Amino acid sequence: MTVTQFLDVVCEALGREPGSLLLDDTPQSVEQWDSIGHLSIISTVDEALGVEVDDEEMRTFTSIRELTDRLIAKNAFED
Amino acid sequence: MRAAILGIAWHLPERIETNEDLRQENPDWRMDDLYEKSGIRARHVAANDETASDLGCRAARKLLLREIVPNEQIDYLIFCTQCPDHFLPSGACVLQDSLGLGRHVGAFDVNLGCSGFVYGLQIAKSFVDSGVARNVLLVTADTYSKYIHPRDRTVRTLFGDGAAATLIGASEWGGAIGDFVIGTDGAGAENLIVRSGGLRKPRSSDTAKQITDDSGCTRSEDNLFMDGPAIFSFAITTVPRTVKRLLEKSALSPDEVDWYVYHQANKYMLEHLAKRSRIPKEKMIVDVETVGNTVSASIPLAIQRAVEGGRIRAGERLVLVGFGVGYSWAACTLIWRPEPER
Numbered sequence: 001m002t003v004t005q006f007l008d009v010v011c012e013a014l015g016r017e018p019g020s021l022l023l024d025d026t027p028q029s030v031e032q033w034d035s036i037g038h039l040s041i042i043s044t045v046d047e048a049l050g051v052e053v054d055d056e057e058m059r060t061f062t063s064i065r066e067l068t069d070r071l072i073a074k075n076a077f078e079d
Numbered sequence: 080m081r082a083a084i085l086g087i088a089w090h091l092p093e094r095i096e097t098n099e100d101l102r103q104e105n106p107d108w109r110m111d112d113l114y115e116k117s118g119i120r121a122r123h124v125a126a127n128d129e130t131a132s133d134l135g136c137r138a139a140r141k142l143l144l145r146e147i148v149p150n151e152q153i154d155y156l157i158f159c160t161q162c163p164d165h166f167l168p169s170g171a172c173v174l175q176d177s178l179g180l181g182r183h184v185g186a187f188d189v190n191l192g193c194s195g196f197v198y199g200l201q202i203a204k205s206f207v208d209s210g211v212a213r214n215v216l217l218v219t220a221d222t223y224s225k226y227i228h229p230r231d232r233t234v235r236t237l238f239g240d241g242a243a244a245t246l247i248g249a250s251e252w253g254g255a256i257g258d259f260v261i262g263t264d265g266a267g268a269e270n271l272i273v274r275s276g277g278l279r280k281p282r283s284s285d286t287a288k289q290i291t292d293d294s295g296c297t298r299s300e301d302n303l304f305m306d307g308p309a310i311f312s313f314a315i316t317t318v319p320r321t322v323k324r325l326l327e328k329s330a331l332s333p334d335e336v337d338w339y340v341y342h343q344a345n346k347y348m349l350e351h352l353a354k355r356s357r358i359p360k361e362k363m364i365v366d367v368e369t370v371g372n373t374v375s376a377s378i379p380l381a382i383q384r385a386v387e388g389g390r391i392r393a394g395e396r397l398v399l400v401g402f403g404v405g406y407s408w409a410a411c412t413l414i415w416r417p418e419p420e421r
Contacts, residue, residue, distance in 0.1 A: 034112075035233055035308075036113065036347070038307075038308050039307065039311050042311060042315075043311075046315050047355070052316060053316060054312050059311075059312045060308075
């Protein structure tokens with residue numbers, strides 16, 4: 001899965017149109033990103049990418065960019 | 080004859096708090112969105128003068144009235160709660176007297192939350208299989224509402240109060256409690272906690288200071304705190320591994336399990352866990368809509384209500400998994416075949 005595909009899956013999990021999330025988006029800029037929305041994003045990481053989410057850095061991100069940077073560091077995406 | 084669950088009874092407090100009640104009190108809470116994810120529409124809340132031991136006592140009385148075994152053949156009473164009446168004595172000792180059980184009964188408390196029922200089953204099975212006790216009465220009851228700040232949306236919308244009483248003994252009818260896989264990770268202790276009120280940090284004017292966090296939830300150190308994302312991450316990582324280990328240990332394929340009865344955290348969590356372990360949705364018991372997350376009572380409550388609703392039937396194989404506060408988790412298999420009433 002590429003970063004773009006992953007962002008579309010996150011959009012779906014948050015109930016947004018595909019392509020409507022930007023890397024700079026934060027809980028403040030995305031209405032659906034409340035505490036439940038955050039869980040939806042974590043489950044997407046778990047389910048769509050198969051990345052372990054039990055360590056703190058995989059659940060404490062405060063922007064989409066912070067999350068994708070951490071996932072890139074874990075080689076979670078295809079090139 | 081093997082140790083088995085001989086019967087379960089449950090009791091919920093009379094007062095019901097609906098999502099509509101919460102919306103009226105907190106107009107800023109998005110209850111429709113919460114319902115869609117959590118699957119919880121209402122929860123029962125104990126009265127001010129009603130404690131977990133009161134609820135447990137009512138559930139136990141209902142079970143004893145069924146006279147599955149003579150009361151004098153109950154040799155142990157285990158009371159699992161995190162909402163005790165007192166620091167001391169043990170709630171189990173007080174319950175022995177309230178229930179009119181004999182003085183030969185051994186009684187003690189277990190302080191565990193969502194994993195407590197399965198832990199209790201393991202203790203009870205060990206006692207029965209080893210001949211320490213003929214029958215064990217396991218009472219699981221919690222009233223987390225008493226720890227919850229009314230303006231803390233993350234926990235008030237999820238938790239409900241409730242109790243269950245379960246009788247474990249040697250089955251004459253072919254029921255059985257099978258293998259167990261348990262675990263602990265105290266590194267997660269801070270993520271679901273009531274910080275004050277014990278001896279480490281007694282309640283004081285300092286601990287009662289209220290703080291509102293970034294998401295608008297208010298609480299003090301006297302209240303229940305839950306880091307939702309941390310608990311969720313712990314569960315979706317630990318539970319599937321635990322179930323896999325349990326099935327391997329029991330030499331069972333997932334198809335040979337009729338029902339998966341997990342701790343009833345919330346619908347979203349249960350659906351995700353089912354998906355993660357490739358468990359068909361129709362085999363996963365989800366019973367949170369009218370009761371919420373009842374902590375140590377949630378698994379026996381879900382089993383018995385599924386039995387009463389005609390879903391779980393005698394002879395079926397169940398996998399139970401409790402997980403949460405601690406972190407603590409425990410899973411087991413069992414054959415459901417309760418004993419008839421006498």
